[in-house]
Structures are given as C-alpha cells and as structure tokens.
Amino acid sequence: MYPITIIDGILYILGRVTIEKIVNADEYCYDTLKIVNPDHMWDTYWSKRKNEVTHKIPTTCADYAALGHDGTSLNLREVTANIASQIRVGPKPGKEKPLKSQNGKISTAGMIGYYRRLSHDSAEVIDGFIMS
Numbered sequence: 001m002y003p004i005t006i007i008d009g010i011l012y013i014l015g016r017v018t019i020e021k022i023v024n025a026d027e028y029c030y031d032t033l034k035i036v037n038p039d040h041m042w043d044t045y046w047s048k049r050k051n052e053v054t055h056k057i058p059t060t061c062a063d064y065a066a067l068g069h070d071g072t073s074l075n076l077r078e079v080t081a082n083i084a085s086q087i088r089v090g091p092k093p094g095k096e097k098p099l100k101s102q103n104g105k106i107s108t109a110g111m112i113g114y115y116r117r118l119s120h121d122s123a124e125v126i127d128g129f130i131m132s
Helices: 025-032 042-056 120-131
Strands: 004-007 010-013 018-024 064-069 088-090
Touching: 010 120, 018 025, 025 064, 088 120
Parallel strands: none
Antiparallel strands: 004 010, 018 064
C-alpha cells in the first residue's frame, strides 16, 4: 500500500507498507489498541474520550484498519511530473489508466476517500522512487 496525497495538483507519496491483513475498525481498537467500549464505534469513542486516548486513534470515518509490516517512514515525498505520468491505476489488472491531470497538475477527481489498484509497472516505479 502506498498512501498518497495531492496538494495543489502535486502528487506526494507518504510511504509504503506491506499489508498483512485488513480488520474491522472496532476489532483494531479492541485487539490492537486494547480499548474496550462495546457501546460505540471507535470514532464515537474517540470523540468522547480524546483527552484519555490522545494520539492513539485518529478521528476518521474508516470502517477498517490495515495492519502491515516492512513500512517506511511517513514523509511527504514530492513526485515529479515525469514519474507521476508513469503511474497507472484501475479497478483490475489490465484496466489501469494514467492519473488524471490537467495543465501538468494531478486531479483529485475520483481520488478522494478511495483506494486504487496500481499497475504492476507503476508499483515498481513508485518503489524505485521511494528507495532513491
């Protein structure tokens, strides 16, 4: 998984992690963070007890948590236009398309709040970029 963000039309890759499994957000809170509160979803728990749990749970609308290993540090890594033009995403292998851009700026249309499958070649490009 490669978490990304787009700021002012520039693509940033925050890092890389190998996903081991995806779990329900409540399960993550109970099993991983050891927070027990069966009456509320985890974001409700956070909003009611943020002074108690501080940074352990981000406020979010996520229903699932990805657990992984071999992750990189989280940093804003600015992706050059040349590298961004090589990245292709899509719903399944063979159906990937280049990132949408206009006037050299990456569009956020269709990217906010979603995950996208990278083509195999794009993953290699991003790995090379992160490791350089």
